[in-house]
C-alpha cells in the first residue's frame with residue numbers, strides 16, 4: 653500500500669471497500685487458468701511459451717491440488733452458491749483451460765483422469781476440428797468421463813468489444829452448438845482475450861448465462877460481479893508461487 657493511501661485510510665477512517673456488502677454474497681475460490689499443456693521445447697518452437705504450461709508442471713500442480721486437500725468443483729457450483737446459497741466444499745478450487753487446444757486431450761486429460769480431477773474447457777466451437785484444436789470425438793470422450801465440462805468461449809474466439817450484433821451471433825452460435833450436443837447446460841462463459849464488456853454482458857444475460865470469467869487476477873467471486881469473475885493465470889512454477 654502506498655503511503656498516501658495509508659494516510660488517507662488512517663486520517664479519514666476510510667474503510668476498505670467491503671465487497672460482500674457491495675456485491676455479495678462473495679466466496680473465495682481460486683479459478684486457475686491454463687491454455688496449452690505441452691512440453692517446453694514444443695511450446696518454445698511454436699512461440700507459445702507464454703500460453704503454455706509443460707505437461708510435467710501440469711502433473712505436479714494437479715498432484716499438489718490433491719495433496720493439499722483442495723476440492724476441485726464444477727463452475728456451476730459457484731452459480732448455485734450465488735443463487736441458492738448452496739455451500740461449497742472445503743478448500744474449493746476450479747481448473748479452467750481456454751481455447752480447446754488438442755494438447756488438452758493429449759497432455760492434460762490423462763493427468764486429470766488419473767487423479768480424478770474436474771476441469772472446464774472454454775471452447776470456441778467454430779474452431780473445433782481445426783488442426784491443433786479438439787475435435788467433437790475427443791470432446792465427447794472427455795465429457796463422457798464426467799470430469800471435463802465444456803463451456804462457451806464464443807464461436808470464433810471473438811473479442812467482447814466490437815459491434816453488438818456480431819457479439820450476439822458469436823455467443824448464440826457457440827451456445828447453440830454446445831446445447832445441441834448436450835453441453836453447457838449451466839450457461840458458463842469466458843471472454844476471449846479476457847476483457848468483459850457491457851455489450852457482452854447484455855447478450856449473455858439475454859441467453860440466460862449465469863457466470864462469465866475474465867483474465868483479471870483474483871479469487872474473490874461475488875454475485876454482483878458474476879459477469880466479471882477473476883481468475884489466476886498459472887505458469888511453469890509450483891502452485892504455491894500463485895498463492896495456493
Ligand SMILES: [Zn+2]
Nearest residue numbers: 750751844845
Ligand atoms: Zn481464449
